[in-house]
Amino acid sequence: MENKTDVIVIGAGLSGLTAARKLEEAGYSVKVIEARERVGGRSFTHHLADGQVLDLGGQWIGPTQTKMYELCKELDLELYPTYNEGKIILYDNGKKTLMGSNNGALPKLNVFVLLGLGLTIKKVERLVEQIDLDEPWNHPKAKIWDGETLDSWIRKNTKIKKVREYFNIVSEVVFSTEARDISFLHFLFYIKSGSGMDNLLNIDEGAQKERIIGGTQEISVRLAKKLKGEVFFNNPVTRIEQSETGIKVFSREQFWEAKKVIVTLPPTLAGRITYQPPLPGMRDQLTQRIPAGSVIKIQVIYKTPFWRKEGLTGQAVSFTGPIKIVMDNSLPNDSRGVLVMFMEANDGREASEWSIEKRTQKAIECLVIYFGQKAADYLEYVEKNWCDDEYTRGCYGGHFTPGVWTGYGKHLRKPIQHIHWAGAETATVWNGYMEGAVRSGERAAAEVVEILCG
Missing domain, CATH: 3.90.660.10 (Polyamine Oxidase; Chain A, domain 2)
Incomplete structure (x- = not known):
């Protein structure tokens, strides 16, 4: 087996396969290492x-x-x-009501609740507009917003129980976790990353x-077929060793050598790999703080x-x-x-x-x-x-708990010697989505190409 290549990509999901394709288009040889027996990652x-x-x-x-x-x-x-087409069912306190499919993000509630909900959403949207997607931690109020949860912010800004319940459902639907678990700064970042609350929650447009x-897995299947380099299945990466001249990637049974590596795993799973030398403390602590x-x-x-x-x-x-x-x-x-x-x-x-x-x-x-x-x-x-799922351990993606953006955010995409980071959680636009995964793969590939060209 020829185990040397220009770049190794860890993960054969949308991010990894996109990165591999971009690298091959730039003239570099690539090998993709995948833990599962299939491509696609979180598209299955x-x-x-x-x-x-x-x-x-x-x-x-x-x-x-x-x-x-x-x-x-x-x-x-x-x-x-x-x-x-048709009516949507709203079920609350044992009562079933119908609402039109063009209501957008607003459910059919009484006028008082709707007014409170509308005002709260407008307040959120005004804050969302202020977020810098590249560096959300740099906002003057970033530490304040990152120091509270979505739940605590909502409780401070509305006394209407049904409005608080609505935002908790939004949290569950969008992040698959409770509003008490998410940094409010991350909520603002994520809403802007996905082009607004209406866009995130709506069907039409x-x-x-x-x-x-x-x-959707067919995208990854077809991308993989277009690659010149091999995709190695059933090879969960266990160790990455760096030196001045290059990098070695090990699974339980094989190893590969390259000039650069792109890790596209969710941060928590990337943190389970053994690195030699060890990752800087701030990067390792970051991986401990973005649960799925x-x-x-x-x-x-x-x-x-x-x-x-x-x-x-x-x-x-x-x-x-x-x-x-x-x-x-x-x-x-x-x-x-x-x-x-x-x-x-x-x-x-x-x-x-x-x-x-x-x-x-x-x-x-x-x-x-x-x-x-x-x-x-x-x-x-x-x-x-x-x-x-052994190689996902939760979905839809990793969410940032309080203090992570302001304490560790600048380490999310920062390369470490020969290691570059991609994956939906690293995306600035459509973070956590398939779109974000593709964009992150392109971004990481561009970083590697710039260095190798130099």
Whole structure:
């Protein structure tokens, strides 16, 4: 085996494969080392018995995600819109109400609550506009905002219980963790990174606007096929050794040598690799402070999308769990109906302790409450518990706890001798999303090319 190359990329997800492609385009040899038996990372497409596919990882793309749209066009991948016709179910305190699908990020609540919610959102949006995505820690109030959680800020800025509950659901939906766990500065950064709250939460002209025929993992599959260099599967990296002249990367069974390495793993997983010499203390402490969210993604398949005939979008929003968000995930050119839902944050952690039979039961019970008894007559239940995934350990991405941005933020992307960092958590635009992963891969590749060219 020829184990020498110009650059080693660790991780065959969107970030790693994008970086590898850019490096090859610049004329450098690349080897990609992947722990799993597949490409795609947190984009993972499940194949049903008849060949149809369901995305059990990241799946939606929308406006301003230009890199993803460019990739889909280049790789001849077709898109189709997320179904959004009809009414949305809002479930609160045992009461089910309907609201239009054009309400945006605002649910159907009483006038007093809506007014308070609107004012709070406007206040957040004014602060979001002030954030520098490249250096959020440099804002004059950065230490103040980074010293409190989203929950503590909301409690200080509104006395309306339902407004506080709304923001906690936003936290669970966007970060798959509670508002008490997230730095308020990180919340502001993330909202700006994703082009605003409406864009993050909406379907039409929002981040959930479209899906990819064949599944999002197909992007990684096609990118990998275009590479000249080899992708080494089933090789979790255990050690990285640096010297003045280059770098060695070791798995349990092999090793490779290169001039540079790009690590595209989530920060917590990157921190589990042994480095020689050891990483600087600030970088290592950073990896200890960006935990992944907790989520189980569930898809329930029906003979038909029966909710559509009842004038429903298939979407449900509930203030109580364990299923708080449901969407229509039916496939194009298929008569069956599919509902996708999530057990997130504390609900996800609790459900991880249940048997799959209990999770199935609880999910169907929620669907029956939202959509009626027809929801009990399903064909198949499919789930992916990302907390249990050995090489992910949680989704949707890593979130910054209080004090991390101002204490460690400048070390997030800073190269360490021959090591460069990529991955969705390092992105400035669309942080935590597939778009951000692609952008981070391009950025890290450009860093390496600039040095090697010099």
